Amino acid sequence: MTRILHRQTRIPLPVAVAGEGPYVIDSVGRRYLDASGGAAVSCLGHSHRSVIEAIKAQLDALPYAHTSFFTNEPAEALAEHLTQRAPAGISHVYFVSGGSEANETAFKLARQYFWNRGERERSRIIARRQSYHGNTLGALAVGGNAGRRAVYEPLLIEVSHIEPCYAYRHRRDDESEGAYGERAAAALEAEILRLGPGTVMAFVAETVVGATLGAVPAAPGYFRRIREICDRYGILLILDEVMSGMGRTGTLFACEQDGVTPDIVTCAKGLGAGYQPIGACLMSSTIYDTIALSPEGFQHGFTYIGHASACAGALAVQRAIEAEGLLDNCRKQGIRLAEALGQRFAQHAHVGDIRGRGLFIGVELVADRETKQPFAAQDRLNARVKAKAMEAGLMCYPAGGTADGVSGDHILLAPPFIIAASH
Ligand code: PLP
CATH class of the missing domain: 3.40.640.10 (Type I PLP-dependent aspartate aminotransferase-like (Major domain))
Known part of the structure; x- marks a missing residue:
């Protein structure tokens, strides 16, 4: 049983024990590709030797x-x-x-x-x-x-x-x-x-x-x-x-x-x-x-x-x-990621907008593409996308859902600048 007041108390969290480039590894050996840098934090991945040294x-x-x-x-x-x-x-x-x-x-x-x-x-x-x-x-x-x-x-x-x-x-x-x-x-x-x-x-x-x-x-x-x-x-x-x-x-x-x-x-x-x-x-x-x-x-x-x-x-x-010329890679991979997201999801019934700069990309989720109607609070997709992605070994950040009813909810992608096409 945990003695920590965690950010979320209803879902048990995996225990992170190791890092390898853009991956976080948990205590049962599962690997998660950190596609959001946590919350746009981990721009060098999780095991950069020169920083640790x-x-x-x-x-x-x-x-x-x-x-x-x-x-x-x-x-x-x-x-x-x-x-x-x-x-x-x-x-x-x-x-x-x-x-x-x-x-x-x-x-x-x-x-x-x-x-x-x-x-x-x-x-x-x-x-x-x-x-x-x-x-x-x-x-x-x-x-x-x-x-x-x-x-x-x-x-x-x-x-x-x-x-x-x-x-x-x-x-x-x-x-x-x-x-x-x-x-x-x-x-x-x-x-x-x-x-x-x-x-x-x-x-x-x-x-x-x-x-x-x-x-x-x-x-x-x-x-x-x-x-x-x-x-x-x-x-x-x-x-x-x-x-x-x-x-x-x-x-x-x-x-x-x-x-x-x-x-x-x-x-x-x-x-x-x-x-x-x-x-x-x-x-x-x-x-x-x-x-x-x-x-x-x-x-x-x-x-x-x-x-x-x-x-x-x-x-x-x-x-x-x-x-390591990582700003160049950030720009290059950012364009690649935005294009790939566009190809896969731009026409999706619940994707309203894909935007961003560099490796800082948001996908706005809406109930209705035509009217841009956001999801009602109880129906928002961002937390569900996050949970599904974690099951599949991918970290993405569930942003937005500001409780003011004037924007949709979002998925934020902000992978480390060391990310390569193979990832
Ligand atoms: N400002 C912005 C734009 C942020 O995104 C955040 C955190 O997400 C903060 C401030 C707060 O930073 P911290 O959580 O390190 O206190």
Whole structure:
């Protein structure tokens, strides 16, 4: 009998005991092809030697030293690696243990930035419906996933939520993708004006929506327009790339493909590829200077920030991605996977849409293809597809089903970047 409060308590879980490339192996020797990287985490598979060796070497040298006393070499080297490859203007990093912490850090950076500048009326965040930014209370409040929020609603700060950019459901038939992107972005300006521009500190969005909508990229031009609106009103743009970043979409940062530089970008999952818990909040030099050069510094901190062995693991992950040309493979296999899914399922009675970027692909499941009618909550297919796939030795992630009745449920595919055609 288990003594753990698991994510799901009704179905007994297999016990994972080993990893081999893109496979997870359980205690009775069954192999599962990890077609979702867990939840878009395991971008290098489960047995990458250089990462394991780097973590072991760091553990032998020094596992951890508290960051109020010391910095450490892997954290400094990882910060250098990331900022050299980040969009122009991003100059510094704050390392945490995961995606929720990265986003909490981003919100607090934004608030302290305006506090230090004397714009203390700015405290409001605008985010989007059908988004997910984590499960800590701040991140949950900013997220727009009705199902995940329901129980905790009284504990959540007030956040404005505008429509996501979700062409499959919201683009009109007579509208081009670009025109739709413009219209979707205009919702931000309207909300800023409604709240009063001087009260808003940040707009927060996933560059490619992950767990809630199943790999939905924005329409062309959407984020450029969003950037212009943020600049016009002096509001910070925070992009959450916890799921979509670190190469998952075929470029290190997903926003490179949207042609925008955020003021803050968060990442986690693919950063450490699951070998150690780690997340990061990257910021512009303007934000860094405003906070770091102030007498009080950043009013924030966790015990495990800049963890030496986590940073050593993540640095090895990022170096392996470059040394092995895995972003190229991610793009190539992503096209292949999307084509194969299209051939097999595009006409399926319950497949509404297949979309994504790189090895980050969502399949939206609907009750009726013509009307795009989602399944009723009790009839959703995603959990059943997941269970059937596990029986067949395949891991795929059941996303969506946001309890708001305005989207279908989804299957998210996000295999490791080492995936080959044979898999
Ligand atoms: N932001 C996004 C876009 C995510 O997909 C997730 C996790 O799925 C998070 C934040 C939260 O990350 P974590 O579970 O590491 O706290």
